[in-house]
Amino acid sequence: MSLRGSLGMSTPDDDDDNGDVIKVHYQFSAMAVRRVVDALSPEEQDLIRSIGFGGLLHLTRYGKLDRHFYAWLVNQLVTAALALAPGVSGGPVFLADGAGAELPVTARDVHEVLGVPVGERPVGRDPTDADTAAVRRALGNMQPTLPVVEAVLGQRKARPSEGPMTQSERDSFGVAFVLFVAGHFLAPPPAGRREKVNVDIFHALGNPSPSEVRLFNWADYVLQELRHCAVRVLQQVADGCPKILLSGCLLFLQVLCYLGSKSSRFSAALSCRARIFFI
Template identity: 30%
Template sequence: MDEDDERGCLEGGRQDSTVYCDGVQQALEDPEDQTALTSRLSVKHVVEVMQKFDDYKRWLVSEIGFEGMLNLPRSGKIDLRMSAWIMRKVKVKSRTIVIDKERVLLFALEDFHKIFGVPCGNRVVRGRDGEIKNTTIEFMKQTIGMNASPAHNLKVAENFITRDISEESSKIEKDCFQISFVIFVMGYVLSPGTKHEYMTIDFWGALANAELISQFNWCEYAVDNLMSAVMKVQTEYNNKAGTIHMSGCHLFFQIFLLDNIDLGIFNMRHPVFPRVQCFNQKRLRQMITMAQCKQRGVLTYVLGAVRPPDSVCYTRVVAMSHYVQMLHRWCLHRNNQYLACP
């Protein structure tokens, strides 16, 4: 048992914070919010599988632009209470985290790329470039071994990437390794669903030619699915659901928020990419501890100020400039309408 396991599942030493480790539900202890939260996002599992990769497999991963995944830190615990708190603050249309009226953080696809280092290409996964015939999909499934029951397709992908692959392997074996790797990391980290060892694979067209995988915008695909997950969480909270099964890469929100708020001595400079590699279990716990507090009995994660734009690497300074311009034009329009009234 490692140090993190010995410490248990609670993040930041707070006994009122609810955490679910790798999709396993724990007991709630927060008297103010008895909503149970679960998630299938599992960085730990992906890292454990990748640790067995040799140099050639790592090279194959780099060839398709997913080398950022090779930098994932081993982390078994994600504070789902924090993820849910942030997701409830997200405005989907404007792609913003609205902490309050004065503190608004805009995020973009480029920010997802900066955090995870996955391709942000020009081809659209769900667009025309990703169209594919059903016969081709069936051939790919059969080659990988997914032509049987789809109930555990992530396990099938995992089994394939653990096979022996070398320079002497056939091209189709190498291609299938790369295809299976994308399915594996999408299903466990970048765009997880809510079911055990299963995800809906609607991106076969982006995998059909392994040489073109890096040209697709996987950041867009992951963020779009994350926005759907946000809307689902917000709806279920509004409906006072007893249990919420969280999907999407909500870890993005945690890293993005912690990297953009003032945490004093825990503020990091941003010369290292992808950013996720800087957030090992110890660092993540420390930053969450520093951020977490209660205001009037309500749990919050942003007590202090937002960091100045010139101290972070993210695109929010550019986006905020555009946002302010749009708001200014809207105000002028409203003022003109008011002046025109009899």
């Protein structure tokens, strides 16, 4: 079974319940992040900029996004890496157009498109007890889950007249924001783990000061998850799975596809297919 052949090129109004042989599922949600961003105070926006995630403040509102097109895009990722351990960047990644042309994809591309830090320290490893304890402290000693971090992000809305944030509140807010955007937008996991945060980033949040958070390569972390997703989808297609589980920042691939269609390095085949999703 070929994902390219089975999915074809569906329109933005396609629905998974329309009788397609292959179902596509993901937890990616740009709107979840947009909802939080819309409610940020000027002080909270400045804090987000200070930790290097200011690009996400400009995230555009999107309507319904075509999951079959996303599955097609993931299937166009070409990676030299197979199974990668957490924290291992792996080989180069390319976005193919299905007609022989390949566009290199780098962490720098992620940085420029999404506006997240591209520091020198790698992101992504199994958390130590100390990492987990530090994150729990930042969240008020609560169990780290996506509902909890969203609640932390909204705490000050109930106390708007308390004045400037304390350092403890700033640390808590910064940790909660990064966990929230990682779980919903930058590197959401495959479907089926809706409330879990990305524990593999705990080590990068142990010291939530802006000078520390910006030192990590969050852009490469986004690329890592897309690489893992591409490997997993390739295996799911090879195994003839009726359900494709996507993960990672799918919107980045859509933007990259559009930008690639404008580049002379990419073939006209992708150009024609990409533009219909941006008109």
